[in-house]
Amino acid sequence: MPAAVAAPQHKCCITNGSAHNGGMSGGLSILVIDDNKIRASIIEQGLRDAGHERVILVHQMEGLVRQIADINPDVIVIDLENPNRDQLEHMFQVSRAVRRPIAMFVDKSDSHSIEAAVDAGVSAYIVDGLKRERVKPILDMAISRFRAFSKLAEELEEARTELADRKTVDRAKGILMKSKGLSEQEAYDLLRRTAMNQNRKIIDVAQSLVIASGLLGE
């Protein structure tokens, strides 16, 4: 039996819900493998809100064969950034510890779902024999949560860049104010005019100025 061999650092937290609310999708156990703990929690919350109580989060691969054998999940959701997907798929094929054979979640005819999942950065597997209607909402949920997370991450990155850009423009203004004796508004106007004349962005002009000034020792 192939053991799950993986890089170190692993943690697993089993967060089984306590109350059974008898929702229409209740009863399926879902294993979420994701290094990104925040994203994993977002998915977990979404699945719980949809009435799934048995959601298990795994952040690392070590000992995963044993864990999968113990948990006996119906559905496995894994992020595409995870370098262990090949290992996981191989394990499904040959492991005797995993009781039921597990196949790729989405069936081939459903190319829309396949594309949506890969676009969102998520892949999923189900045990053989589960009805598509039962698992489709789980994949849809995972896709939408992955998308929401990417959007959040992008916005954060944009905010960071914006902040950094503003700082650079401020520094460029400072340099102009000091070296040319301009007011803040005059310094900004000069940057803007230069950018317009050269068909460049203000931030690019500001960056060049900050670098040049650094090279010339201000």
Add this chain to the structure above:
Amino acid sequence: MDTQLKPVIAGYIPLLDSAVLVAASRMGFAEREGIALKLVRETSWANIRDRIAVGHFDVAHMLAPMPIAASLNLTSLAVPTLAPMLLGLGGNAITVSAALWAGMASAGADAGGDPASTGAALAKVIQERRSKGHAPLRFGVVHPFSCHAYELRYWLAAAGIDPDDDVELNVLAPQLMADALAESQLDGYCVGEPWNTAAVVAGTGRIATYKQAIWPDSPEKVLGVTRKWAETQPDVLAALLRALSAAADWCADVGNAETLAELLSGPDYLACPIEICRPALTGQMRFGKNTTRLISDFLTFTGGAKAAPAGAYGDWLFEQMVRWGQASPSEDARSEVRKVFSPSIYRSALALTDALSEPAFRLFDDV
């Protein structure tokens, strides 16, 4: 970016044999053929397979057996795929832990990596372990449908070791192999460079044998392209093949090895110490602490006629799939495999007109 250039998106796994794609994209070979080649680094072969299937990638760096497995519908998200060019020959090695090597060395293993000798020594170690009731040795490969898996299995089987019963085979991502060996989760593995050298440099592993010794001048990675894309973009594919051929010739020039090592080890590609990239690119291989050998063809890049796929390569890979129970033999499958490895697209792109000859090949235990 020049808007006249045709964009082509290529997925790749950070390994030394992504060199041809990296050089084509970074050293101007793609632009010269009118292509803006954008590379996307991936973390698993499963991602390469999935993302080429849904059209995120136009082409990809693929394990040579992958286009066959995809065309024969042996994997999930399988779509008919072609291998119109070889991206590298050789480049893999089988590395064992320092402890296992000590046992193999006492059993007479050749220090220079002779596959017959190291295999026989391993068989003795395994026999001894079994008589003592020790657990089976664990070996890693990067993918079930990989030359690594077939080379390791071939080498083991040639020494009378049953790869499915006498040892345990695991799948692990290439960049994780050296750590798994250091942590005794694996006793050995077959992987592409630089992940053998990484273990040798760390002092935790010893190269026991290598692909070039097992099956000389055999294909390792190929350019993978869906049949659909090849049919809808024949001109772009032809231009790309010319660019890659020129890039491969550049990579093959040992005078460029240092530039290539710098490029590949950089943060955008392998993001690893340059020291571990040099041995396979220069042929100055280090097998262990005190053993170095010059193997100039350890990893070969080549443009021109040698980079053309050949039906015979596909036949051998398919035979391994059948041998190890991954595929059922059939005439239909065989003819499909020949189409996957057909040299015709490459030869017409490069206007190669010399007589088509099947590559002569010989495995180490052929007599």
